[in-house]
Amino acid sequence: MQKETARLIELDREHTLMSHISAVLGWDQETYMPSKAIQERASQLALFEGLAHQKAVNPEIGELLATLEAKHDLSPDEKAYIRKVRRDYDIETKLPEAFVTEYARSTSIAQVKWAEAKKDNDFKAFESHLEKIVGLSRELAGYLNPNARPYDVLLDLYEPGSSQESITAVFSTMKAYLVDILDKIRAKPQIEDKCLGRYVSSETQEQISLYFMKVLHFEMDRGRLDVSAHPFTTSLGADDIRITTRYVEDYFPSSLFSTIHESGHALYDMGIDPNPEFRGTKLAEAVSMAVHESQSRLWENIVGRSRAFWERNFLALSALLGEAGRDLDFESFIESVNRVSPSLIRTEADEVTYGLHIIARFELESALLDGNLRVADMPGAWGEKYKKLLGLEVPNDRVGCLQDVHWSIGYFGYFPSYALGNLYAAQFWAKLKEEVPDIEARIASGDTLSVLTWLRANVHCHGSRYMPGELVEKATGSALDPVWFEKYLREKYSSIYGF
Numbered sequence: 166m167q168k169e170t171a172r173l174i175e176l177d178r179e180h181t182l183m184s185h186i187s188a189v190l191g192w193d194q195e196t197y198m199p200s201k202a203i204q205e206r207a208s209q210l211a212l213f214e215g216l217a218h219q220k221a222v223n224p225e226i227g228e229l230l231a232t233l234e235a236k237h238d239l240s241p242d243e244k245a246y247i248r249k250v251r252r253d254y255d256i257e258t259k260l261p262e263a264f265v266t267e268y269a270r271s272t273s274i275a276q277v278k279w280a281e282a283k284k285d286n287d288f289k290a291f292e293s294h295l296e297k298i299v300g301l302s303r304e305l306a307g308y309l310n311p312n313a314r315p316y317d318v319l320l321d322l323y324e325p326g327s328s329q330e331s332i333t334a335v336f337s338t339m340k341a342y343l344v345d346i347l348d349k350i351r352a353k354p355q356i357e358d359k360c361l362g363r364y365v366s367s368e369t370q371e372q373i374s375l376y377f378m379k380v381l382h383f384e385m386d387r388g389r390l391d392v393s394a395h396p397f398t399t400s401l402g403a404d405d406i407r408i409t410t411r412y413v414e415d416y417f418p419s420s421l422f423s424t425i426h427e428s429g430h431a432l433y434d435m436g437i438d439p440n441p442e443f444r445g446t447k448l449a450e451a452v453s454m455a456v457h458e459s460q461s462r463l464w465e466n467i468v469g470r471s472r473a474f475w476e477r478n479f480l481a482l483s484a485l486l487g488e489a490g491r492d493l494d495f496e497s498f499i500e501s502v503n504r505v506s507p508s509l510i511r512t513e514a515d516e517v518t519y520g521l522h523i524i525a526r527f528e529l530e531s532a533l534l535d536g537n538l539r540v541a542d543m544p545g546a547w548g549e550k551y552k553k554l555l556g557l558e559v560p561n562d563r564v565g566c567l568q569d570v571h572w573s574i575g576y577f578g579y580f581p582s583y584a585l586g587n588l589y590a591a592q593f594w595a596k597l598k599e600e601v602p603d604i605e606a607r608i609a610s611g612d613t614l615s616v617l618t619w620l621r622a623n624v625h626c627h628g629s630r631y632m633p634g635e636l637v638e639k640a641t642g643s644a645l646d647p648v649w650f651e652k653y654l655r656e657k658y659s660s661i662y663g664f
């Protein structure tokens with residue numbers, strides 16, 4: 166290894182340590198912190214973010230990068246590492262200090278205004294704040310790359326290498342088959358999920374969550390489960406991956422599937438191991454939001470809602486439910502957890518309609534960023550999209566364009582990651598099935614380690630060694646192709662709904 170690379174790693178590790186300390190503060194805030202502590206916690210986090218930013222823009226990093234980029238005898242991992250550090254360094258250094266402060270201030274105000282506007286169902290009260298955030302997002306894109314379209318620059322922040330054009334191409338194929346599958350399902354008798362609505366205490370649900378974390382090989386000595394308002398996964402260190410869930414006492418599948426989902430994220434973080442020399446550096450980070458989401462979706466939906474998985478685990482679930490699980494039979498359970506029904510709320514959407522929620526947001530936010538849609542016209546445009554894509558009337562903005570927090574905090578370009586995650590997951594799954602043809606029989610016999618082993622070897626272990634597009638090619642032999650998700654959905658739902 167070059168001596169400059171060794172020095173870069175030293176600086177990078179300090180930055181990673183600081184971000185893990187910040188993550189401890191953030192995790193505590195969402196789980197155990199008493200509510201009155203919020204003011205000081207916000208100051209603690211702001212101070213730490215400032216210190217971390219100073220470390221990230223250290224000019225020595227720029228000098229080391231320039232020296233290393235001129236060398237021709239770097240190992241493949243050094244090259245990959247330098248590419249990753251360069252990308253992050255450019256993002257950190259291209260934004261003027263004054264802009265960063267203004268952006269942080271405006272998004273934190275907008276988030277509060279959004280929460281109030283949502284509660285009061287009052288888009289007008291949020292409108293000027295959203296306008297401000299759209300403007301700042303354009304400005305941000307301009308600093309990072311003044312020659313590109315703003316929305317392309319923002320998309321690339323979340324899914325490196327993507328653009329509006331590349332995502333539009335993938336989404337237009339996906340839209341056509343999602344609409345077709347949904348039409349076929351609607352022509353059949355609909356599934357009821359009443360059997361899932363039953364009282365199950367938080368204590369019992371916690372036991373169920375812990376049980377299934379172990380089934381999935383979540384390493385309990387490298388992580389833990391807690392409760393928060395919105396489930397999430399966070400890394401507090403290479404050997405400290407925390408997940409959270411929430412217990413809805415009259416609907417236990419909420420915690421069951423969100424725990425499986427977050428465990429999928431955690432298994433990815435636990436499996437990142439590109440090269441011991443690069444432990445604790447940017448090379449040992451997840452490659453992108455979408456690939457991260459592919460891991461949670463694969464475990465939650467492809468494995469966790471499959472017949473094979475429940476053939477093995479339904480008895481254990483029934484035993485854990487005890488009296489609360491009386492009369493819950495296997496067939497109704499499987500059908501109910503795979504029920505497809507268009508709804509207004511993205512986070513509650515099923516596997517088929519979920520992508521339509523994302524397409525709606527993708528089309529609307531790209532129009533906003535391009536200047537083809539005025540912020541004031543968003544509620545009407547949202548209603549039209551939902552009518553067209555999901556066949557639903559949107560009765561108010563609370564369940565319409567005010568439902569998600571993302572835009573208030575400037576996350577333009579983030580939404581597509583969720584749907585790309587489904588596409589990556591299906592493509593990884595297809596390859597896994599080709600290489601391990603009896604995978605479903607293995608899952609049905611209690612072996613989920615075969616799934617994890619494949620993901621570890623083909624996805625997790627690489628960290629940020631490749632760009633997302635390169636990773637999917639390397640793991641599956643071809644570029645991202647939405648056809649795998651189509652095949653998966655058609656096979657699964659034609660058997661459930663009989664079309």
Ligand code: CO
Pocket residue numbers: 426430458461
């Ligand atoms: Co997720």
